[in-house]
Amino acid sequence: DTAVSQTPKYLVTQMGNDKSIKCEQNLGHDTMYWYKQDSKKFLKIMFSYNNKELIINETVPNRFSPKSPDKAHLNLHINSLELGDSAVYFCASSQASKGDYGYTFGSGTRLTVV
Amino acid sequence: AQSVTQLGSHVSVSEGALVLLRCNYSSSVPPYLFWYVQYPNQGLQLLLKYTSAATLVKGINGFEAEFKKSETSFHLTKPSAHMSDAAEYFCAVSGMDSSYKLIFGSGTRLLVRP
Numbered sequence: 001d002t003a004v005s006q007t008p009k010y011l012v013t014q015m016g017n018d019k020s021i022k023c024e025q026n027l028g029h030d031t032m033y034w035y036k037q038d039s040k041k042f043l044k045i046m047f048s049y050n051n052k053e054l055i056i057n058e059t060v061p062n063r064f065s066p067k068s069p070d071k072a073h074l075n076l077h078i079n080s081l082e083l084g085d086s087a088v089y090f091c092a093s094s095q096a097s098k099g100d101y102g103y104t105f106g107s108g109t110r111l112t113v114v
Numbered sequence: 115a116q117s118v119t120q121l122g123s124h125v126s127v128s129e130g131a132l133v134l135l136r137c138n139y140s141s142s143v144p145p146y147l148f149w150y151v152q153y154p155n156q157g158l159q160l161l162l163k164y165t166s167a168a169t170l171v172k173g174i175n176g177f178e179a180e181f182k183k184s185e186t187s188f189h190l191t192k193p194s195a196h197m198s199d200a201a202e203y204f205c206a207v208s209g210m211d212s213s214y215k216l217i218f219g220s221g222t223r224l225l226v227r228p
């Protein structure tokens with residue numbers, strides 16, 4: 001049973017396209033996150049949802065829009081993809097509101113924009 | 115604001131030698147601190163965490179870390195390196211605020227020589 005699953009694992013697309021990445025967790029956690037890992041392995045938070053409510057929205061272009069239909073799912077939609085969006089995107093979850101700040105990560109989605 | 119600094123982007127050790135990966139943190143409140151490991155083409159896996167209980171924290175795969183408030187450090191150690199320990203290691207800090215976010219260091223690549 002995969003705790004945090006992301007689909008797709010690989011995504012190759014052309015500039016200007018719109019794409020979505022899906023994330024689901026079966027841990028019963030109340031908080032989910034999207035992180036971006038660049039080519040130098042640097043991890044930067046993008047968004048966080050707690051019980052479907054947006055609580056973190058870092059300085060991310062408006063082309064990125066998260067959606068959380070329920071607390072087990074957090075999807076990421078990207079409009080008008082640019083070359084600089086190429087990266088690995090990680091979904092994570094935690095039971096932060098109960099004091100457990102440790103994240104469980106998905107295996108990542110490698111996005112390549114050509 | 116919280117931050118972490120990992121000294122050394124690459125650390126190389128011989129198999130069987132001591133592993134020491136350095137992490138210093140900055141936090142205006144008592145922090146929670148974490149070490150994660152990332153194997154190639156995989157997500158991040160939690161190694162261990164400090165949450166204000168014991169200052170010496172034991173984790174998985176024989177790793178441990180000691181929280182030293184006076185030195186604002188949380189270095190990761192393992193007495194004897196194994197080839198399978200070769201990976202990227204990330205230190206992270208949480209300020210336990212309502213955003214629940216983790217701030218990651220820039221990572222240290224551990225190389226293990228036979």
